[in-house]
Amino acid sequence: MKIALVGIGKIALDQHVPALAASPDWELAATVSRHGRVNGIEAFTDIHAMLEARPDIPVVSLCLPPVPRFEAAQAVLRAGRHLMLEKPPGATLAEVHILSDLAQAQGVTIFATWHSRMAMAVAAARDWLAGRTIQGGRITWREDVRKWHPGQDWIFEAGGMGVFDPGINALSILTEILPEPLRLLSADLDFPANRQAPIAARLQFSQQIAADFDFRQEGPQTWDMEFQTDGGVLALRMGGNRLEIDGRHVQGADDIMGEYPALYARMAGLIAAGKRETDLAPMVLVADAFTLGRRNTVADFHF
């Protein structure tokens, strides 16, 4: 099936383009981006122009930052095309509710993706936890924003979500694997004095689960979660790709390449089945953290 990719930045080139190239389901037929392009693929700079010129493309995947995404998403759905959204699916919860209702009214598929849920060991972790009682948990999500988002000032602007941009990946796994739903009890958010989004956050959830998100981690990067249960200790490392039970390696590897191929395979399946998927649970927890969080001011941040 032909697909257009909108927003040709780092994540599109690192993940979306290779995943589409390797898939038997998809043919990358056009791109839309102010500056970026993909060799050999027709390139537009305006989404409306692409939708008008290429009625043969029934599916559009958006990799734009969250704030400008809504207008493009609405244009895609109004043009009767299926829509796939990078995480987070929007800058606000209300706009995703509007998009979801619009997709339903148009009879097309909308898929709000959470790539970390496709990590290699997530399904096995969910299955293992299913029969057990959580006694406590610790999520550590510490990475170097200069490495993963070099010069991307939008991430620290209002609505850019700051450290919740990676942190929401942890929350997308957490809301997928826990047998009982989670609620936020308190949050501490560290805002650099010169920025409008937090660079670090410490969250306390129900079920004795705590999370530590930090965007200032140099050297080795950490995307780990550990849970104490009545049946032993489960650890999910490398962003959901490696599963350990009681310290013993059970499944997965230090490899994070399988997520986007799995997302595109699922999108093909949703379209074939005429279904929609917009699970906002990870985004609700982020909104709750901003609503409930104590704000601390920390040192200026410069890329």
Place this chain on the structure above:
Amino acid sequence: MKIALVGIGKIALDQHVPALAASPDWELAATVSRHGRVNGIEAFTDIHAMLEARPDIPVVSLCLPPVPRFEAAQAVLRAGRHLMLEKPPGATLAEVHILSDLAQAQGVTIFATWHSRMAMAVAAARDWLAGRTIQGGRITWREDVRKWHPGQDWIFEAGGMGVFDPGINALSILTEILPEPLRLLSADLDFPANRQAPIAARLQFSQQIAADFDFRQEGPQTWDMEFQTDGGVLALRMGGNRLEIDGRHVQGADDIMGEYPALYARMAGLIAAGKRETDLAPMVLVADAFTLGRRNTVADFHF
């Protein structure tokens, strides 16, 4: 029907107790509060003790501040009682989803109330707007926190919502009367340097609608909204109680006493029909404002 009231503070004494006393549907049978009580009514200081001692009370109404409300709400539902919640229904969106699912599992009614939706002219405003196109709107919600929340420090703590405590009343009306759903485009939040919740907020919504919330208004208080439409100008004043079309008074009065009797009548109706009502649209817009908002620091605030 017998009902217990939990959290005997200003709003309980000003609104809930008189509304229950005047209703043919309800009998106030117990109160739960650390300090407050109502003359002639059995008073508990612990919700669990009340639930155990008074199995004859099938309905509980919570007027606690949002942060401590969840534990009490969960206890009520687990005890198989119907639950009515003051606005906002919780400190987080996730906890209200959990309560709603729990009520469904228990087969009892949960009613997340928005008292301003019961104001005298709200239904008429909704009906008048229904066939029309909104060209723009302005919400002005400016009141004196020292008058309405004297000494209530919780309102400026993390999770207390600050000026969104009254502002969510405006949003509850807005989400009830507009023909098209609303999304937040941007927000400016003013945090006093010594507080963790905003004292003022300026919001820009889709449909050319802007809102100005301020907790520092002395003298006359303002709870107004005005909409330009293709069929004229609608103004809803006095917190939804007075309707004007093109400057002409159409309905309502400067009276805000009918809201809580209407809420309790609706609660009786929901129980009789075996229904639940938890519309989170106003709270989603608040969470979106905290997520998307730019933060400004303003002068210290002291009661």
